[in-house]
Amino acid sequence: MIQSLQQLCDFLQLNPQDLAIDTAPHFPLKVPEHFAGLMEKGNPDDPLLKQVLPLQQETETQPGFKRDPVGDLNANPIPSLIHKYHGRALLMTSPRCDVHCRYCFRRHFPYEQVQKNHWQSALHYLADHTNIEEVILSGGDPFTLSEPALCELIQQLEALPHLTTLRLHSRSPIVAPEKAAKPRLLQTLKQSRLQVVLVVHCNHPNELCPASAKLMQTYRDAGLTLLNQTVLLKDINDNVETLTQLSKKLFHQGILPYYCHLLDKVSGAAHFEVKKYQAWSLYTQLRQQLPGYLVPQFVEEIAGEPYKTVLTEPTQMDNA
Ligand SMILES: *Cc1c(COP(=O)(O)O)cnc(C)c1O
Numbered sequence: 001m002i003q004s005l006q007q008l009c010d011f012l013q014l015n016p017q018d019l020a021i022d023t024a025p026h027f028p029l030k031v032p033e034h035f036a037g038l039m040e041k042g043n044p045d046d047p048l049l050k051q052v053l054p055l056q057q058e059t060e061t062q063p064g065f066k067r068d069p070v071g072d073l074n075a076n077p078i079p080s081l082i083h084k085y086h087g088r089a090l091l092m093t094s095p096r097c098d099v100h101c102r103y104c105f106r107r108h109f110p111y112e113q114v115q116k117n118h119w120q121s122a123l124h125y126l127a128d129h130t131n132i133e134e135v136i137l138s139g140g141d142p143f144t145l146s147e148p149a150l151c152e153l154i155q156q157l158e159a160l161p162h163l164t165t166l167r168l169h170s171r172s173p174i175v176a177p178e179k180a181a182k183p184r185l186l187q188t189l190k191q192s193r194l195q196v197v198l199v200v201h202c203n204h205p206n207e208l209c210p211a212s213a214k215l216m217q218t219y220r221d222a223g224l225t226l227l228n229q230t231v232l233l234k235d236i237n238d239n240v241e242t243l244t245q246l247s248k249k250l251f252h253q254g255i256l257p258y259y260c261h262l263l264d265k266v267s268g269a270a271h272f273e274v275k276k277y278q279a280w281s282l283y284t285q286l287r288q289q290l291p292g293y294l295v296p297q298f299v300e301e302i303a304g305e306p307y308k309t310v311l312t313e314p315t316q317m318d319n320a
């Protein structure tokens with residue numbers, strides 16, 4: 001795990017003086033060595049590097065960019081559980097991620113609140129709300145928990161008769177595939193009465209490699225449905241070639257594109273924003289280049305809305 005700028009620059013043969021870096025970021029630098037190994041040496045503009053490098057720009061305030069852009073703090077009926085959408089509830093399973101993505105909408109989230117001892121109150125809430133069919137284990141990243149802890153949680157969820165589906169949201173299989181190979185967890189999921197969906201998070205075709213392909217095969221052998229979510233990021237994946245390659249490469253590894261998210265307007269991430277009219281143009285170009293099942297839904301999360309809003313053609317009124 002790389003957690004210092006010097007270490008990262010040494011590894012990539014870069015001079016920190018050449019980069020406009022925030023040397024003491026509030027959200028610290030964190031990159032697994034595997035992920036750094038997929039970056040091009042000596043290239044300060046590498047699309048994977050840009051996702052993890054803390055820049056001075058993050059400290060600038062920008063109008064419209066907030067600390068809690070998606071209204072999660074108002075949707076917490078109990079600590080660690082977010083019940084915003086019909087039939088689905090999201091459980092924040094871990095206070096950690098294997099990587100710190102600079103654009104993360106949870107970069108200011110009070111993760112101290114996410115404690116294992118909150119699971120009991122979350123489980124009581126789920127038991128009381130029989131209209132919830134699907135539980136999403138999300139982040140931080142559930143794969144950063146120990147296998148026994150994760151398996152125990154899954155078994156407790158299986159005991160709730162109204163649940164039909166278990167979903168895991170994780171970036172670990174992409175950024176740290178060796179850590180994400182969890183035989184005991186896979187055994188538990190394979191035997192589970194619940195339908196299991198794993199949504200990985202991959203933004204660029206360079207993030208997929210032989211190690212991720214091998215890992216995805218083990219997930220498929222365990223009967224998991226594999227989907228991907230992407231965040232549309234300026235100068236990283238905001239062009240049709242990259243997104244086309246990403247969809248094709250995901251499919252080659254057995255993963256279907258699910259969502260392409262417009263950036264959540266979290267303070268510190270303004271330099272990643274892709275405007276709506278550009279996003280719409282990318283979407284229509286992808287529709288022309290790819291079969292429908294390889295085109296993700298372009299969505300944005302608007303606080304207070306009952307589902308993620310699908311992007312429609314922007315009008316001039318949108319000031320997009
Ligand atoms: C994104 C999200 C979900 C899942 O939404 P889907 O459209 O089903 O993928 C559920 N709960 C919360 C709080 C979310 O942010």
Ligand code: SF4
Nearest residue numbers: 097100101104139171
């Ligand atoms: S893995 Fe997901 S939750 Fe974790 S820092 Fe990256 S975007 Fe945020």
